[in-house]
Amino acid sequence: MRAVVAVIGKDAVGILAKVATKCAEYNANVVEVSQSVLEDIFAMTMLVDISRLNKEFTLLVDDLSAMGRSMGLEIHTMHEDIFKVMHEV
Amino acid sequence: MIKTYDILETIRMIQNECLDIRTITMGISLLDCIDADIDKACEKVYTKITTKAKNLVKVGEDIEKELGIPIINKRLSVTPIAIISAACGCSPVPFAKAMDKAAKDVGVNLIGGYSALVQKGFSAGDIELIGSIPEALACTERVCSSVNIGSTKTGINLDACKLMGQIIKDTAEITKDKACFGAAKLVVFCNAVEDNPFMAGAFHGVGEPDCMINVGVSGPGVVRAALAKYPDADITQISDIIKKTSFKITRVGQLVGTMASKRLGVPFGIVDLSLAPTPAVGDSVAHILEEIGLEQCGTHGTTATLALLNDAVKKGGVMACSSIGGLSGAFIPVSEDAGMIDAARSGVLTIEKLEAMTAVCSVGLDMIVIPGDTTPDTIAAIIADEAAIGMVNCKTTAVRVVPAIGKDVGEELDWGGLFGCGPVMPLKKASASKFINRGGQIPAPLHSLKN
Numbered sequence: 001m002r003a004v005v006a007v008i009g010k011d012a013v014g015i016l017a018k019v020a021t022k023c024a025e026y027n028a029n030v031v032e033v034s035q036s037v038l039e040d041i042f043a044m045t046m047l048v049d050i051s052r053l054n055k056e057f058t059l060l061v062d063d064l065s066a067m068g069r070s071m072g073l074e075i076h077t078m079h080e081d082i083f084k085v086m087h088e089v
Numbered sequence: 090m091i092k093t094y095d096i097l098e099t100i101r102m103i104q105n106e107c108l109d110i111r112t113i114t115m116g117i118s119l120l121d122c123i124d125a126d127i128d129k130a131c132e133k134v135y136t137k138i139t140t141k142a143k144n145l146v147k148v149g150e151d152i153e154k155e156l157g158i159p160i161i162n163k164r165l166s167v168t169p170i171a172i173i174s175a176a177c178g179c180s181p182v183p184f185a186k187a188m189d190k191a192a193k194d195v196g197v198n199l200i201g202g203y204s205a206l207v208q209k210g211f212s213a214g215d216i217e218l219i220g221s222i223p224e225a226l227a228c229t230e231r232v233c234s235s236v237n238i239g240s241t242k243t244g245i246n247l248d249a250c251k252l253m254g255q256i257i258k259d260t261a262e263i264t265k266d267k268a269c270f271g272a273a274k275l276v277v278f279c280n281a282v283e284d285n286p287f288m289a290g291a292f293h294g295v296g297e298p299d300c301m302i303n304v305g306v307s308g309p310g311v312v313r314a315a316l317a318k319y320p321d322a323d324i325t326q327i328s329d330i331i332k333k334t335s336f337k338i339t340r341v342g343q344l345v346g347t348m349a350s351k352r353l354g355v356p357f358g359i360v361d362l363s364l365a366p367t368p369a370v371g372d373s374v375a376h377i378l379e380e381i382g383l384e385q386c387g388t389h390g391t392t393a394t395l396a397l398l399n400d401a402v403k404k405g406g407v408m409a410c411s412s413i414g415g416l417s418g419a420f421i422p423v424s425e426d427a428g429m430i431d432a433a434r435s436g437v438l439t440i441e442k443l444e445a446m447t448a449v450c451s452v453g454l455d456m457i458v459i460p461g462d463t464t465p466d467t468i469a470a471i472i473a474d475e476a477a478i479g480m481v482n483c484k485t486t487a488v489r490v491v492p493a494i495g496k497d498v499g500e501e502l503d504w505g506g507l508f509g510c511g512p513v514m515p516l517k518k519a520s521a522s523k524f525i526n527r528g529g530q531i532p533a534p535l536h537s538l539k540n
Contacts, residue, residue, distance in 0.1 A: 006096050006097070006100055008100075034090065036093070043093065043097065045090075045091075045093045045096050045097075047090055047091070057155055058151060058154040061155070061157070062154075074104075076100050076157055078099075078100075078155070078156055078158075079156050079157075081156070082099060082158060082341060083095055083096055083099055084091065085343065085344045086099055086340050087098075087099075087337070
């Protein structure tokens with residue numbers, strides 16, 4: 001089971017590190033990362049394995065979202081299935 | 090890995106374009122609750138609903154959070170109560186109260202099924218139920234009612250049209266201190282479907298299994314945003330863009346339904362491929378038609394654009410899910426659609442145009458506020474007209490009009506929330522009373538004879 005963590009906002013030092021640390025806290029293994037910075041706007045998508053989480057997935061969703069808000073970023077953590085069904089036939 | 094572009098597109102659809110799952114509706118059969126003692130029957134109804142649906146809201150909320158997509162409503166539909174209450178031989182209002190309490194206790198905002206199916210005539214239970222609708226809707230918060238008065242196979246029960254004209258008026262009267270809200274929870278159908286997840290017309294048909302999950306999708310804002318990217322596309326391309334968008338929306342509905350069904354241990358029924366608007370900005374079906382090229386919804390060209398939209402939504406959605414059902418098409422509830430409200434206020438959208446629109450899209454004259462002094466016979470004639478469109482075109486049509494008691498054209502009713510607000514729309518003044526009072530059955534059309 002995997003989830004996508006999408007981070008959008010103004011670029012700053014340490015975004016990737018903070019998100020990865022939070023994932024580690026929940027025992028979510030980062031599988032893949034893709035990021036780009038376009039004119040100051042930072043967009044990162046991260047694929048994480050959530051099959052061995054030590055807490056509920058929904059708590060991770062809330063936690064990352066709250067962390068995002070405190071850093072002035074939008075962080076959406078969503079099960080990968082929603083992207084697969086929408087974009088793969 | 091999933092492409093970043095696709096991830097951002099999905100997030101944009103949800104965050105900016107109001108993509109959501111409109112409803113997860115659990116259908117529950119109450120056939121095993123029938124009892125000649127009404128108190129016992131109501132207790133069984135309450136127990137069955139609260140047992141089957143106890144985890145519905147929690148499961149809905151969990152899925153919502155995991156997938157990151159809002160699931161706006163979690164709702165219930167039950168077997169038409171006229172069938173259940175017939176054995177009691179008295180007013181079925183206690184059933185409405187039991188449904189209301191059960192809905193409240195499991196945390197759903199609406200429960201449908203205070204219904205009767207009288208397309209070919211009334212049984213004693215049907216008469217009791219229909220007569221009790223005004224009281225039932227006035228003394229409950231969450232109960233929705235529907236009556237099927239016609240079908241392509243049976244024709245139209247004109248006596249039922251007449252009766253429902255009176256019942257709608259009475260329901261508005263009895264709830265006039267709540268902006269006549271009772272009438273907003275009452276639908277009159279022709280060709281009602283048994284697996285409709287949308288309120289106020291949902292009920293759980295007798296041919297359905299004991300318990301079932303049906304999902305209604307939405308997403309007018311997403312379709313509009315997709316079209317806005319192609320201002321110069323020809324109409325065939327427009328249809329194609331709608332199909333692709335509808336496919337994506339419906340796939341999410343299928344995913345949510347599958348997850349909910351698994352977690353609740355209840356079979357997954359259907360996805361209702363609908364574009365259901367809300368009064369929120371950016372969630373309007375009227376605005377899609379305007380994006381296609383109308384200055385305002387309701388003007389000439391509205392029927393054609395709506396027909397195209399409705400057809401493309403189905404074509405896109407059909408491949409995206411395992412089983413389609415319900416009403417499936419674009420909804421045009423006036424008070425629940427910001428673009429329709431504006432068009433009705435400006436006078437461009439009239440009831441005559443809405444009637445034409447209902448011939449090519451899902452359902453019918455929906456959430457239309459009419460003058461408070463409209464006679465029951467005129468409401469009955471509106472129902473008969475709409476039912477005729479459904480009967481002849483082999484489609485579902487419905488009437489959900491709200492007589493604004495004490496108000497006239499130029500004034501409005503406002504319910505807030507998903508029900509929105511609507512201006513009082515003018516009707517013809519000439520009477521149809523003689524026609525309505527003839528009574529009897531309008532025979533089924535020739536093309537009902539398909540065997």
